[in-house]
Amino acid sequence: MTEDLRFRRPIEADHRFLVDRVDHWWGGRQLHQLLPRLWLQHFTGTSWIVEDGEGTTIGFLVGFISPDHPDQAYIHMVATDPNHRGEGLGRALYERFFEDVRNRGVREVHAITWPGNRVSVGFHRAMGFIPDEGPETQNLYGTPAYPDYDAEGDDRVAFSRQL
Numbered sequence: 001m002t003e004d005l006r007f008r009r010p011i012e013a014d015h016r017f018l019v020d021r022v023d024h025w026w027g028g029r030q031l032h033q034l035l036p037r038l039w040l041q042h043f044t045g046t047s048w049i050v051e052d053g054e055g056t057t058i059g060f061l062v063g064f065i066s067p068d069h070p071d072q073a074y075i076h077m078v079a080t081d082p083n084h085r086g087e088g089l090g091r092a093l094y095e096r097f098f099e100d101v102r103n104r105g106v107r108e109v110h111a112i113t114w115p116g117n118r119v120s121v122g123f124h125r126a127m128g129f130i131p132d133e134g135p136e137t138q139n140l141y142g143t144p145a146y147p148d149y150d151a152e153g154d155d156r157v158a159f160s161r162q163l
């Protein structure tokens with residue numbers, strides 16, 4: 001990781017830049033509907049952006065502490081610029097989130113992903129997350145996952161990690 005990175009909280013004005021990049025940063029999948037403006041209005045206090053030395057955003061994370069379970073947090077989306085993958089940015093964003101929420105009483109972090117997203121599965125495992133392996137899971141693309149978790153055909157790995 002280079003030295004001139006800047007980590008900061010997102011603001012609402014970051015929304016357009018981020019939403020315009022989601023499909024490309026996710027390899028062409030049409031996922032920008034997963035990042036409506038509300039994430040940059042109501043969850044900035046537990047979210048992060050990383051900029052390069054010229055002030056260009058090269059990664060982001062949006063997450064929150066669960067209102068229902070205040071000892072749990074949830075990471076909704078994370079991505080880094082494809083030109084800056086494998087440089088430790090994803091880890092740095094996650095570690096900042098862990099520190100934030102740990103200081104506010106969180107003991108467990110959750111994240112879900114599509115089991116066919118091998119990069120995301122590998123990243124989450126590297127970050128210490130473990131997939132649910134309960135009786136309702138099946139081995140999908142090599143990972144225990146819930147079929148039809150979010151909707152018909154929307155299979156998901158349910159990851160969690162203790163802090």
Ligand SMILES: CC(C)(COP(=O)(O)OP(=O)(O)OC[C@H]1O[C@@H](n2cnc3c(N)ncnc32)[C@H](O)[C@@H]1OP(=O)(O)O)[C@@H](O)C(=O)NCCC(=O)NCCS
Pocket residue numbers: 025026027076077078079080081084085086087088089090091092113117118119120122123124126127
């Ligand atoms: C997943 C993603 C955020 C990882 O970001 P990154 O900046 O490349 O990650 P890092 O360089 O910080 O890597 C962190 C760890 O994940 C591991 N990792 C990263 N990419 C991986 C891959 N393709 N396969 C396996 N492990 C991987 C690294 O080995 C590293 O482990 P280490 O620190 O123990 O060496 C990035 O690939 C991305 O934006 N993908 C598209 C969006 C996406 O799928 N997001 C996740 C679902 S919301």
